Amino acid sequence: MAVAVPRETKKMLLFASSANRFWSTVLQKGDISQNQVSDFMGVSHATIPAWKNGGTINRVVAINIFKNIRTNLDQPKKGKFPPLGNAEHNDAIEILNGFEEDFLNDSVSVYEAAKRLGMTMQQCQIIIDDVIYKRSPLFPRMYFDTREEAEATFGAYGGMFQLWVKRQVANGKRRDLWLQAALRVRYILEVQGGYVIRCKLNAPIIDPEPTQKYWEYDGFLVQKQPNKIFWMFEKRRIDQYDQFHCITGLGRPACCVFDNDEKRQRTMSGMYLTTGQDEFQSIETDRVLLQRKFGLAAGAEKERALGDERLMREFMHSSPQIIDDETRCARLDNFCDKFTQAS
DSSP states (O other): OOOOOHHHHHHHHHHHSSHHHHHHHOOOOOSOOOOHHHHHHHHHTTHHHHHHHTTOOOHHHHHHHHHHHHHHHSSSTTTTTTOOOOHHHHHHHHHHHHHHHHHHHHSHHHHHHHHTTTOOOOHHHOOOOOOHHSOOOGGGGGGGGSSSHHHHHHHHHEEEEEEEEEEEEEESSEEEEEEEEEEEEEEEEEEETTTEEEEEEEEEEEETTTTEEEEEEEEEEEEEEETEEEEEEEEEEESOOOOEEEEEEOOOEOOSSOOOOSSOOOEEEEEEEEEETTTTOEEEEEEEEEEEETTSSSSSSHHHHHHHHHHHHHHHHSSSSESSSSSHHHHHHHHHHHHHHOO
16 A cells, blocks of 8 residues: 655645754754644644644645744743744744745645755655654555455465575585475455555575474565566564565466476466575575465365365475476476466
8 A cells, every 4th residue: 555645744744843943943942842843833742643643734724833833933922932032033934934835835845845944855755754654564555455456466366386496506516406485375464554465485495404494484465567476575584684575477377387287277487586595695586486286266175275274384384395306407497488488
């Protein structure tokens, strides 16, 4: 879900920010609190946080705020706001009048309004980004706007996949191999009014540890282009940070890569980007291939399999493996070549 903050709200949030030079002029202090700003604007202490959390501001409200500010400039409440000298008063009025014009003029950009308030472009961007990312994660456009939209994508891609990535490793000499991972497109999750599709990835360890043969990743499936799927994953293990990203086509039915199953399964190819499993975590990129093994629309038997937790755990645990024999590697290479050429 893309977070759209109206221009009027952005401008007023800039004005209400302590970075606005207006406040250091009228309050005559270095540390300026949000409550002090609210008091001078004549709004409740809950109003500015409400704007940051999704509330909007219309012109009638804004004009009343400008009137309140002028009243406090001309008739400061004794003991609450400091009296201003002529120079400070005139400076404050000039800033206020100029900003009110900028606020009411739709052709004036947010950055132009920020400049009027003595803010740099970076200060302006930080203030606006703080609002946007309080409402959503760092990638707000990965959201689906409606549950129906999310369900349509989940219906097409929900289930369990085998995922293969081509990799070169140095073991005496460089050689090609394929890493076979298990991927599950798990469920739709509602987050702050939008919807995301959660995924799980188990990727094999090239040099397995005694008690662990794969690493676990959590991530999302994103479809925002008519012909591309974005897969985004973050490694769970905290001692060696990693992300795995790949971009594939929408896919089409194809014969199974290794199994003698005559049923054609949704298959996708593309490219991936991640870090390697060497001590330097070298940047790695190459071909990626996905093929669904159990899906929501693959028949009653497979639908029951998808709901079978035992089978799901077995698949996610047993699928991650290293494919390094020449015959199977060649089969994957040939399959990718033919699949890509036919796309």
